[in-house]
Amino acid sequence: MLISFLSAKGSPGVTTAVLALAARWPRTAIAVDLDPQGGDILAGVGGGRQPVRHGIVELLVEARNTSMAAAMGRQVVRPTPHSPPVLAGFGAPGQAATVPWDLLGSHLVDVPGADVLADCGRFTLDHAVSAVLRRSDLVVLVTGSSLRSVRAAARTLPLIGREVGEANRGPGRLTLVIVGPDLPYTAEEIAGGCQIEVAGTLPHDSVAADVWLDGARPGRGFERSRLQRAAGVLAGELADRAAVCRGAGTPPGVGLNGRVLR
Numbered sequence: 001m002l003i004s005f006l007s008a009k010g011s012p013g014v015t016t017a018v019l020a021l022a023a024r025w026p027r028t029a030i031a032v033d034l035d036p037q038g039g040d041i042l043a044g045v046g047g048g049r050q051p052v053r054h055g056i057v058e059l060l061v062e063a064r065n066t067s068m069a070a071a072m073g074r075q076v077v078r079p080t081p082h083s084p085p086v087l088a089g090f091g092a093p094g095q096a097a098t099v100p101w102d103l104l105g106s107h108l109v110d111v112p113g114a115d116v117l118a119d120c121g122r123f124t125l126d127h128a129v130s131a132v133l134r135r136s137d138l139v140v141l142v143t144g145s146s147l148r149s150v151r152a153a154a155r156t157l158p159l160i161g162r163e164v165g166e167a168n169r170g171p172g173r174l175t176l177v178i179v180g181p182d183l184p185y186t187a188e189e190i191a192g193g194c195q196i197e198v199a200g201t202l203p204h205d206s207v208a209a210d211v212w213l214d215g216a217r218p219g220r221g222f223e224r225s226r227l228q229r230a231a232g233v234l235a236g237e238l239a240d241r242a243a244v245c246r247g248a249g250t251p252p253g254v255g256l257n258g259r260v261l262r
Contacts (some may be wrong), residue, residue, distance in 0.1 A: 001138070002115070003116070003117050004118045004138070006121060006123045006140070006160075008141060008212050013142060013144075013179040015033075019045055020210040025115060028085070029084055029114060030076055030085045030086070032086075032087040032119070034089060034120045035119055035120065037115040038089065038090045038091065038096075041089065045068035045211075046081050054077050056089055056090060057251035058075055062075065067221045069112050072111060089119075096129075099128070101128045102135070109135045109136070115239070130164070133163060134164050137245050138174075138238065141153060141160060141175070142178070143176060143178055143179070149184075150185055150190050150193055155231065158237070167171075172197065200233065202230050202231060203227060203230055208222060
């Protein structure tokens with residue numbers, strides 16, 4: 001499955017969320033950097049110790065002479081023992097203009113033996129990355145809980161829905177994740193204001209986030225940190241929701257294990 005994550009404004013923690021969730025995903029998951037502006041997932045999680053020579057452009061070049069599965073096998077790396085498998089993004093923003101986005105999305109949605117969690121950066125109307133969003137089984141807008149963040153999310157969600165054809169793909173394909181709820185708005189208030197279901201929340205946990213963003217070495221309590229514990233719960237919810245949207249035969253709104261999706 002392909003689950004795409006993006007933001008409406010600022011830096012609400014999309015990259016941290018993708019890596020934390022991929023590390024706790026209930027199946028094998030690959031964190032893929034699709035930020036058109038040039039992301040730094042690989043550099044961040046590896047603290048700059050991993051050479052950035054495995055990425056989207058290299059994947060597509062290699063796939064011309066071999067299968068996409070074989071190319072993924074060589075381009076996806078695990079930069080540290082605690083990291084999920086990672087596919088780096090673009091070395092420079094201009095590289096994104098050369099990518100056949102629809103073809104890329106068609107490959108990422110069916111990676112053998114793994115789900116893909118894609119960091120798509122900030123949403124921009126009519127950007128070519130929308131071709132990947134349209135291919136995605138689930139599209140997740142990540143937002144903070146401040147007034148500016150919630151207003152940006154509320155204004156952006158209808159645009160994303162139009163771009164990905166939400167009305168034609170069934171309920172629940174577009175959802176919201178809140179980073180740092182209650183600062184000041186609760187998840188319930190944000191769901192009402194944005195008129196969308198909130199899949200779940202992640203806490204502000206700067207110590208654990210530094211492991212994913214700045215290459216900090218995880219301490220003994222990293223796996224029990226607030227971020228990783230919350231990511232484990234949310235990963236299950238999102239995996240269930242994506243499977244429902246993909247057509248797993250479970251009634252809309254109900255997870256594969258019978259839990260009601262909220």
